[in-house]
Amino acid sequence: xxxxxxxxxxxxxxxxxxxxxxxxxxxxxxxxxxxxxxxxxxxxxxxxxxxxxxxxxxxxxxxxxxxxxxxxxxx
Amino acid sequence: xxxxxxxxxxxxxxxxxxxxxxxxxxxxxxxxxxxxxxxxxxxxxxxxxxxxxxxxxxxxxxxxxxxxxxxxxxxxxxxxxxxxxxxxxxxxxxxxxxxxxxxxxxxxxxxxxxxxxxxxxxxxxxxxxxxxxxxxxxxxxxxxxxxxxxxxxxxxxxxxxxxxxxxxxxxxxxxxxxxxxxxxxxxxxxxxxxxxxxxxxxxxxxxxxxxxxxxxxxxxxxxxxxxxxxxxxxxxxxxxxxxxxxxxxxxxxxxxxxxxxxxxxxxxxxxxxxxxxxxxxxxxxxxxxxxxxxxxxxxxxxxxxxxxxxxxxxxxxxxxxxxxxxxxxxxxxxxxxxxxxxxxxxxxxxxxxxxxxxxxxxxxxxxxxxxxxxxxxxxxxxxxxxxxxxxxxxxxxxxxxxxxxxxxxxxxxxxxxxxxxxxxxxxxxxxxxxxxxxxxxxxxxxxxxxxxxxxxxxxxxxxxxxxxxxxxxxxxxxxxxxxxxxxxxxxxxxxxxxxxxxxxxxxxxxxxxxxxxxxxxxx
Numbered sequence: 001x002x003x004x005x006x007x008x009x010x011x012x013x014x015x016x017x018x019x020x021x022x023x024x025x026x027x028x029x030x031x032x033x034x035x036x037x038x039x040x041x042x043x044x045x046x047x048x049x050x051x052x053x054x055x056x057x058x059x060x061x062x063x064x065x066x067x068x069x070x071x072x073x074x075x
Numbered sequence: 076x077x078x079x080x081x082x083x084x085x086x087x088x089x090x091x092x093x094x095x096x097x098x099x100x101x102x103x104x105x106x107x108x109x110x111x112x113x114x115x116x117x118x119x120x121x122x123x124x125x126x127x128x129x130x131x132x133x134x135x136x137x138x139x140x141x142x143x144x145x146x147x148x149x150x151x152x153x154x155x156x157x158x159x160x161x162x163x164x165x166x167x168x169x170x171x172x173x174x175x176x177x178x179x180x181x182x183x184x185x186x187x188x189x190x191x192x193x194x195x196x197x198x199x200x201x202x203x204x205x206x207x208x209x210x211x212x213x214x215x216x217x218x219x220x221x222x223x224x225x226x227x228x229x230x231x232x233x234x235x236x237x238x239x240x241x242x243x244x245x246x247x248x249x250x251x252x253x254x255x256x257x258x259x260x261x262x263x264x265x266x267x268x269x270x271x272x273x274x275x276x277x278x279x280x281x282x283x284x285x286x287x288x289x290x291x292x293x294x295x296x297x298x299x300x301x302x303x304x305x306x307x308x309x310x311x312x313x314x315x316x317x318x319x320x321x322x323x324x325x326x327x328x329x330x331x332x333x334x335x336x337x338x339x340x341x342x343x344x345x346x347x348x349x350x351x352x353x354x355x356x357x358x359x360x361x362x363x364x365x366x367x368x369x370x371x372x373x374x375x376x377x378x379x380x381x382x383x384x385x386x387x388x389x390x391x392x393x394x395x396x397x398x399x400x401x402x403x404x405x406x407x408x409x410x411x412x413x414x415x416x417x418x419x420x421x422x423x424x425x426x427x428x429x430x431x432x433x434x435x436x437x438x439x440x441x442x443x444x445x446x447x448x449x450x451x452x453x454x455x456x457x458x459x460x461x462x463x464x465x466x467x468x469x470x471x472x473x474x475x476x477x478x479x480x481x482x483x484x485x486x487x488x489x490x491x492x493x494x495x496x497x498x499x500x501x502x503x504x505x506x507x508x509x510x511x512x513x514x515x516x517x518x519x520x521x522x523x524x525x526x527x528x529x530x531x532x533x534x535x536x537x538x539x540x541x542x543x544x545x546x547x548x549x550x551x552x553x554x555x556x557x558x559x560x561x562x563x564x565x566x567x568x569x570x571x572x573x574x575x576x577x578x579x580x581x582x583x584x585x586x587x588x589x590x591x592x593x594x595x596x597x598x
Contacts, residue, residue: 034310
């Protein structure tokens with residue numbers, strides 16, 4: 001999931017994504033990011049995130065996003 | 076009607092249930108009665124400080140209480156200046172130093188921020204001010220006599236609020252609206268949107284911008300209800316739709332990018348906001364592709380395109396979108412609100428023929444008083460109507476428009492509408508996620524960072540992102556980014572920052588923005 005980390009780091013280089021577990025609650029990722037994030041995941045990882053998976057708990061931490069992407073890749 | 080408080084008072088007098096909720100937030104709500112009593116209390120507190128016709132800063136979180144604070148300021152015969160921590164310390168400081176508000180109304184959270192900033196000497200004030208918690212001001216003993224006397228001395232062209240928008244000189248500029256301009260706007264907007272007491276608004280816009288007038292004052296006028304939608308829902312479209320349906324929200328006035336987000340992320344395959352009867356959108360261009368997705372799922376809903384600058388108080392033009400016409404290019408901004416006139420002026424101050432562009436100029440009672448503390452700027456934008464021999468002020472928006480026609484072909488007879496279309500800016504102002512931004516403000520901020528030479532910001536409309544180019548021998552991209560993050564509001568931060576050795580120049584020697592945009596779009 002290096003690519004995901006790359007995408008996130010490009011958006012917020014000052015955040016340590018390995019430890020942050022409340023990205024949404026702390027407003028690190030906000031409405032300005034979400035469209036870019038979804039588009040980049042689609043472009044660079046090849047995973048389309050369906051609207052029903054767009055919920056806070058799937059984006060609150062790096063590992064939650066990894067789990068979501070893995071799940072969608074296996075479907 | 077000469078005072079916006081008449082809206083609230085008339086409603087309280089005539090409504091059968093004053094305990095009906097007026098504003099509902101995430102964790103709290105205010106009924107009309109509570110709103111009224113708290114506004115009176117807050118007004119009495121401010122009046123007890125013997126302040127009159129002064130700017131009073133309201134620095135609170137987005138909760139229903141902030142509306143009572145606004146109205147409290149109005150009851151006290153002063154005008155409110157809303158600020159929000161979202162706009163960063165530096166800008167808050169610029170605004171406070173500009174308006175020199177003698178009193179700041181805050182809440183538990185924002186008062187801690189103010190304390191923290193002043194202890195960190197982030198804000199070294201050169202004027203005296205006091206602060207009060209809204210929880211104290213809003214429960215102060217009501218002094219009806221004093222408030223009545225103040226009311227009698229207020230006229231409708233007195234200032235009501237000052238809101239700050241991006242300024243091309245690097246400092247935010249404050250636009251002063253009056254009771255008259257707001258009443259004129261609210262009356263016209265209510266007619267256009269057909270609002271009434273059954274209206275349930277879902278508010279999206281921040282409360283420190285004039286965009287929130289659309290919900291705040293009609294709610295008071297009609298005894299309607301406004302839900303302040305939690306901002307985080309604007310990232311999660313299905314949750315947002317569920318929220319709308321759960322609360323039976325029937326009217327929304329959102330920036331187009333919020334509507335785009337819902338459609339673009341595919342939410343309609345899972346849920347439909349079926350309670351929506353009226354959708355007003357504006358503040359930026361709504362891609363027709365996204366609009367069509369909305370119209371497909373809500374064929375019976377009214378869609379109304381609104382257009383207008385802060386300087387003319389809220390919105391000045393509207394266009395009700397047909398539910399069948401194919402708007403392949405762009406959705407028009409239509410025609411002027413009632414009691415408002417739009418004049419297009421070409422470079423020679425003449426009316427251009429249809430199809431040819433001119434600057435959109437606005438006249439009417441909706442015009443604001445201009446810019447706070449900047450008569451020069453006011454006088455250059457609020458000018459004598461060149462087509463009139465009488466004293467007659469128009470506001471030159473800097474927006475370009477042209478008249479075109481739309482042939483709706485309803486039935487046998489051709490129904491051709493002559494409508495106004497928006498055609499871009501004269502200058503480098505942009506709209507990003509509904510926020511109005513002067514690219515120069517971003518450039519000046521970047522260039523103020525030690526070691527940065529030239530900086531130039533361009534807007535990539537296609538991908539909705541701000542790209543900043545900068546020249547420097549020593550400064551790393553991440554340093555520029557961190558500096559901007561600390562000093563510019565979130566919505567002004569460039570999505571892409573590019574270091575360059577040289578700026579491309581036009582033949583005339585100016586920075587070639589078109590070239591920069593081409594370069595940036597390829598990255």
